[in-house]
Amino acid sequence: MKRLFTHAHILTMIGDPKPIKDASLLVEDGRIAWIGTQMSKAPKADEVIDLKGRLLLPGWTNTHGHAAMTLLRGFADDLPLQTWLQEHMWPLEARFKGEQVRWGTALAVAEMIRGGTTCFADMYDHMDEVAQVVEESGIRASLCRGVIGLGTKEERDRKRREAYQFARDWHGKAEGRITTMMSPHAPYTCPPTYIDEILADATELDLPVHIHLAETRAEVEQNRKDYGVRPVEHLQKLGVFNRPTLVAHAVHVTEEEIDVLAAHDVKISHNPGSNLKLGSGIAPIPAMLAKGLRPSLGTDGAASNNNLDLLEEIQLAAQIHKGVTMDPEVVPAYTALQMGTVFGAEALFLEEEIGTLEVGKKADFITVALEAPHMKPAHGWVSLLVYSASRNDVQDVFVDGRPLMRNRELLTIDEEKVIHEAVRAFQMIVP
Ligand SMILES: CSC[C@H]1O[C@@H](n2cnc3c(O)ncnc32)[C@H](O)[C@@H]1O
Numbered sequence: 001m002k003r004l005f006t007h008a009h010i011l012t013m014i015g016d017p018k019p020i021k022d023a024s025l026l027v028e029d030g031r032i033a034w035i036g037t038q039m040s041k042a043p044k045a046d047e048v049i050d051l052k053g054r055l056l057l058p059g060w061t062n063t064h065g066h067a068a069m070t071l072l073r074g075f076a077d078d079l080p081l082q083t084w085l086q087e088h089m090w091p092l093e094a095r096f097k098g099e100q101v102r103w104g105t106a107l108a109v110a111e112m113i114r115g116g117t118t119c120f121a122d123m124y125d126h127m128d129e130v131a132q133v134v135e136e137s138g139i140r141a142s143l144c145r146g147v148i149g150l151g152t153k154e155e156r157d158r159k160r161r162e163a164y165q166f167a168r169d170w171h172g173k174a175e176g177r178i179t180t181m182m183s184p185h186a187p188y189t190c191p192p193t194y195i196d197e198i199l200a201d202a203t204e205l206d207l208p209v210h211i212h213l214a215e216t217r218a219e220v221e222q223n224r225k226d227y228g229v230r231p232v233e234h235l236q237k238l239g240v241f242n243r244p245t246l247v248a249h250a251v252h253v254t255e256e257e258i259d260v261l262a263a264h265d266v267k268i269s270h271n272p273g274s275n276l277k278l279g280s281g282i283a284p285i286p287a288m289l290a291k292g293l294r295p296s297l298g299t300d301g302a303a304s305n306n307n308l309d310l311l312e313e314i315q316l317a318a319q320i321h322k323g324v325t326m327d328p329e330v331v332p333a334y335t336a337l338q339m340g341t342v343f344g345a346e347a348l349f350l351e352e353e354i355g356t357l358e359v360g361k362k363a364d365f366i367t368v369a370l371e372a373p374h375m376k377p378a379h380g381w382v383s384l385l386v387y388s389a390s391r392n393d394v395q396d397v398f399v400d401g402r403p404l405m406r407n408r409e410l411l412t413i414d415e416e417k418v419i420h421e422a423v424r425a426f427q428m429i430v431p
């Protein structure tokens with residue numbers, strides 16, 4: 001099947017911001033086969049889709065989250081991380097069964113597709129349910145069974161086994177849209193010997209590691225008390241960074257620690273919305289960029305954000321660091337857009353397949369309308385996307401060239417049913 005998309009302004013996200021005006025893009029067998037401006041040279045297609053002057057660019061990649069936490073959205077606001085987790089999230093999550101995770105994740109995926117996300121990372125429990133939602137909805141995802149090692153040895157062993165089996169069984173599934181990672185939740189919830197064991201599993205399966213790191217000042221202090229060093233040095237000594245690693249947050253990291261992360265090519269998921277809401281702090285993104293790191297963006301779960309709008313994270317990334325440093329030249333708009341697309345693909349070790357629009361890559365892209373008053377005059381497309389657009393301006397979403405949303409209508413998800421079931425699943429667990 002060959003589909004030709006015409007009359008689009010294409011932002012490929014390759015190199016400099018050079019949008020291609022009034023261009024066409026051909027998709028064949030789920031991959032980009034041709035991009036050009038001369039219709040006379042366009043290959044023949046089975047179907048031609050006129051995009052009527054919309055912007056066309058890679059879909060967003062959300063590199064850190066806990067999708068099923070949509071069920072806990074708005075449940076415990078305005079609290080610091082440890083109180084929020086220990087007194088509110090964990091007691092409620094203990095009531096989650098597969099059903100809660102299924103409908104919470106389906107709700108999350110509906111929200112993410114609506115906002116233009118084509119690929120997301122998820123760390124949670126009952127991951128078979130998550131994988132099935134991904135398989136059915138057509139979205140792309142990097143999944144891991146997050147493990148917290150605070151219980152008995154039996155519990156730790158069971159969770160580790162589940163994480164191993166899930167990662168082994170689902171990697172490459174759903175026509176290659178699912179990849180997996182191994183995930184010790186955080187240095188403060190996983191004893192060193194447990195991290196060692198999970199690392200051995202990751203090595204055996206040849207998979208990356210995904211972990212929360214240096215999210216709060218309290219975490220850094222606790223790590224010093226427990227292990228005599230700060231979290232970055234702790235994980236470095238355990239050998240975590242010798243495997244491909246994605247760390248979420250990295251808020252409280254020094255210049256020297258950024259050097260360590262850069263030397264090991266550790267991938268960063270910057271979650272500004274969640275970090276602001278939980279009062280955790282603001283990650284030193286300008287310093288990371290200056291040292292050659294390419295931080296990506298995540299929403300974290302909907303209970304700490306409280307939405308899964310990656311465009312909002314792009315906009316926050318472009319603005320908060322200017323405020324903190326009092327320098328409007330840090331994190332320029334195009335860099336923020338790279339963080340939400342191409343750097344996201346790198347963070348999930350998928351840069352050979354997604355993140356930019358080029359011949360041979362997967363056809364994962366979105367279109368954005370330029371018609372509304374807040375998008376006029378439509379001369380600076382990068383600026384419009386980063387400083388003016390909202391998620392409702394996203395019109396179409398394609399993954400592997402398959403339409404998941406057309407003209408704001410979800411095509412692979414029964415939205416009404418998902419909303420109904422998610423509310424019901426939440427009501428089953430509220431005390
Ligand atoms: C073991 S599954 C994932 C686990 O992570 C919890 N979580 C959600 N948000 C955060 C955060 O910002 N920092 C640390 N842990 C977080 C979630 O509630 C699950 O229990």
Ligand SMILES: [Zn+2]
Binds near residue numbers: 065066
């Ligand atoms: Zn998280």
